[in-house]
Amino acid sequence: MTDDPVQSLKPGSLLAAMRRRNPLVQNITNFVAMNIAANVMLAAGASPAMVHSPEEAGEFAAIASALTINIGTISPDFFEGMKTAAKAAGEAGKPWVLDPVAHFATSYRRSAVAELLALKPTVIRGNASEIIALAGEHASGQGVDAGDSVASAEAAAKALALRHGCVVAVTGERDFVTDGQRSVQVLGGSKLMPKVTALGCSLTCIVGAFVATAPDSPFEATVAALALFAAAGELAGREAQAPGSFAVRFLDLLAEVTPDAVDAVARVVPV
Amino acid sequence: MTDDPVQSLKPGSLLAAMRRRNPLVQNITNFVAMNIAANVMLAAGASPAMVHSPEEAGEFAAIASALTINIGTISPDFFEGMKTAAKAAGEAGKPWVLDPVAHFATSYRRSAVAELLALKPTVIRGNASEIIALAGEHASGQGVDAGDSVASAEAAAKALALRHGCVVAVTGERDFVTDGQRSVQVLGGSKLMPKVTALGCSLTCIVGAFVATAPDSPFEATVAALALFAAAGELAGREAQAPGSFAVRFLDLLAEVTPDAVDAVARVVPV
Amino acid sequence: MTDDPVQSLKPGSLLAAMRRRNPLVQNITNFVAMNIAANVMLAAGASPAMVHSPEEAGEFAAIASALTINIGTISPDFFEGMKTAAKAAGEAGKPWVLDPVAHFATSYRRSAVAELLALKPTVIRGNASEIIALAGEHASGQGVDAGDSVASAEAAAKALALRHGCVVAVTGERDFVTDGQRSVQVLGGSKLMPKVTALGCSLTCIVGAFVATAPDSPFEATVAALALFAAAGELAGREAQAPGSFAVRFLDLLAEVTPDAVDAVARVVPV
Known part of the structure; x- marks a missing residue:
């Protein structure tokens, strides 16, 4: 680490800090993502907990260091758990991340996301x-x-980002992160990533692990999470030719990639 | 492609057409299958969406090009979503596929499947x-x-097939497909396939992708889906000796196998 | 096999017996574990069925040879299914295994586990x-x-173990099994095992497969289940360096490991 606060928030440094802290992150995610997201979290160095039932989601949000909410397979029970947890996280001053999967597809999703947005996510x-x-x-x-x-x-x-006072990350062929004032592109990854289901959902959970580590710097934390995925994805893509093998190597590389390799492989470009 | 309509419905041609179209398929499947089925769909070239909540399953069925329903871990909420979606698919003229997992095991399953059958699946x-x-x-x-x-x-x-006016596919050590008039065997695959959970459930989703591509030819579409699995399974089985490795290579091969290789490796035999 | 009843209950012998019997085991487990647990069961030689809905969980418990219950993502519906199934298993004289995931984390979990304990699990x-x-x-x-x-x-x-008249297995860097009178350590495994999500949950299901095979010897059955995991884990850990590859090889080895190799690799030490 360094005394330079900017330097200390470089993706590699934040990855090292996240692995040291091994943050407990509560993830209310979808049924497709639960297993791969937990594996992604463990490989990267975080401690995932999938706790969503309304009976306990709020109590657990006060224990965890961050919360992530993903509406991929939302139902009324899960929605109750999401709202309870987001409120509890807000009251406890814990950061939380919203993943509005296909929110435009049905009226049920649209109204659910509107309610969740009103609970002030730290990152979308x-x-x-x-x-x-x-x-x-x-x-x-x-x-x-x-x-x-x-x-x-x-x-x-x-x-x-300006309207909701939050960080917004758009991920795809290259990523874009903004807090409304500052914006960067994060370059890297592999064209095989969209061929493995729920990697985007898993990235949302990883953003949770980084904002748990640097709750006062959600912009830098989000950039670091995306840089980790960009680096591990790019390195895995150099070795794997098809989605099954890629998923295996990607998990390996989330564990194996060093902070220096993240800084060397992922390109973070101010725009 | 060719002007010969029979030739153009060969499994390889239908696979090429499916990949070009990248059909959006709604899958109401079980919790064991959700991740692997989505990965199978993405690898093969389809666009899966796991949408099952009764609040939105019907609305989504009108958007998707086909629907698949699997009762593997059925519960009252999912059953409502299944019925709503099957009705909406029927009204919108979209094909749908039924996977009656272990329907004979309990009275709850038996009655659920009877209700679903009455909603006229395109393929079982x-x-x-x-x-x-x-x-x-x-x-x-x-x-x-x-x-x-x-x-x-x-x-x-x-x-x-005759009673319900649908296509019926029986899969196992070799597959059998019939519409009551025409029947074929599909040969190929690997003895490791039953050692990987939910590959049958995933195949049901793949049938959905092919009937979305050729909705007027559900018999040929079903044969093509089974031929894709038979070819990718056989090729993966030549390389892998055990179920963990097999699953990885099978996903790879669903993406890598060419239409010509499907026609060369999978044997479709009229009976 | 041998006439010596102690010899015949060695882990390797019990593994051979389990594979011959291919026991049907009902698993009410969490959403993270469902897929990997089913794959672990299939690879090892058991027949898993994930049946949890209260409408059928009790009826199915009377069909299956053993039941496992895991509260990892418990909700009221699942809790009803768990209680119904545990009661039915008890009435039918079938063994059942309890996995009290993070039961101390929330009051909802604590009270749920207290109710399940009162239904007399065979193994915890x-x-x-x-x-x-x-x-x-x-x-x-x-x-x-x-x-x-x-x-x-x-x-x-x-x-x-003494209070509830059951077998208790503590798993971790090395395992400990006791029925209150006899106690053993089971040594083996790999430091990568905690980096793959839900392997502990999957082990609970494997304990179910072994108690289904030797319902009158739950202590020996539990030791054998842990020995299988210890042996497959240790062998996989010799080949894999990171969690993605490890998970693949671990599944392979659950299928490939012979009874003799289990007895040779896993160390069962009376304490």
Whole structure:
């Protein structure tokens, strides 16, 4: 570590800090993502807990260091758990991350996301279509896949960040992170990443691990989380040719990649 | 492609068409299958969406190109979502596929499957014990595994297809597909396939991707889906000796296998 | 096999018997574990069925040869299914295994586990913090991870076994099994095992497969289940360097490991 606060918030340094702290992160995520997201968290060095039932989600949010909420397979019971946990996190001053999966697809999702947004997430992570639609513009996603480019979502991301006072991350062929004032691109990854289900959902959980580590610097924490994925994804993509092998090597590399390798492989470019 | 409509419905041609179209398929499946089924769909070239809550399952069924329903871990909430989605698919003229997992095991499952059958699935895919029991005959399955041979289920499959006006696929050591008039065997695969959980459930989702691509030819679409699995399974089985490695290579091969390789490796035999 | 009843209950012999019998085991487990637990069961040679809905969980418990209950993502619906199934298993004389995941974390979990304990599990399997807390002592776990050593949980495990008349298994860096009278350590495994999510939950299901095979010898059955994991884990750990690859090889080895190799690699040490 260094005395320079900017230097100490470089992705590699934050990764080292996250691994030292091994933060307990509560994830209310979807049924497709639960296993891979927990494996991604463990490999990267965090401590995941999937706790969503309304009977205990709020009590647990006060114990965990951060919370992530993903609406991928939302139902009324899970929605109650999400709201209870987000409120408890807010009252306890814990950061939380919102993943508005395909929120534009049905009226049920749209209204659920509107309620969750009102509970003031610290970070929103989505694909381009999700972020564009969340900003109130016209998106062209179908189902859970993005139909828009990240570049076309940058203005929407900034508007959303300013409106809700949060960090917004748009992930895709290259990533974009903004807090409304500062913006960066994060470059790296592999074209095989969208061929493995729920890696975006898993990244949302990793953002939770980094904001748990640096709760006062959610912008830098989000950039570091995306840089970890970009580096591990790029290194895995150099070795694997197809999605099954890629997923295995990606998990390996989340554990094996060093802080220095993250800083060397992932490119963080101010824009 | 060719002008010959039969030629153009060969499994390899249908696989190429499916990959070009990248169909959005709604899958209401079980908790064991959700992750692997989504990975199978992405690897093969389809766009899966796991949407099951009664609050939105019907609305989404009108958006998706096909629907698949699997009762593996059915509960009242999921059952409501299944019925809502199947009705919406029917009204929108979208094909849907039923996977009656272990429907003979409990009275709850039996009555749920009877209600779903009344909603007129386009295709039914099951193991031999499931298809025999669904036709009203005595099966010897235990739990989710088949206790009967595919050969012993052929007559039941034909009767079921004629009774419900649908395609019936019996999968196992070799597969059998019938619409009551035409019947084929699909040969290939690997003895390791039953050692990986939920590959049958994932195949049901793949049938959904092919009937979304060729909704007017559900027999050919079902054969093509089974041929893709037979080819990728056989190729993966030549390289892997045990179930963990097999699952990884099988996902790779679903992405890597060419249409020509499917036609060369999977044997489709009229019977 | 041998006429010596002690010899015939060695882990390797019990593994051979389990594979011959291919027991049907009902698992009410958490959403994170469902897929990997089913794959672990299939690889090892058992027949898993994930059946939890209250509408059918009791009916199915009378069909299955054993039941396992894991509260990892418990909710009221699942809790009803658990109680119904545990009662039915008890009435049918079928053994059942309890996995009290993080039961100390919230009041909802604490009260749920108290009710399940009253239904008399045959075996309890947990990490050190879970077992210490279950015995009423002060544990230092956070979330789902153990904050205590297995050694520090031995007295609690014995007290718990005597109080409830059951077998207690504490798993971790080395395992400890006791029925209150007899106690053994099971040595083996790999430091990568805690880096793969839900392997402990999957082990609970494997204990179910072994108690289904030797219902009159739950102590020996539990030791054999742990020995299988210790042997497969140790062998996989010799080949894999990181969690993604380890998980794949571990599944392979659960299928490939011979009874003799289990007896040679896993060390069972009376204490």
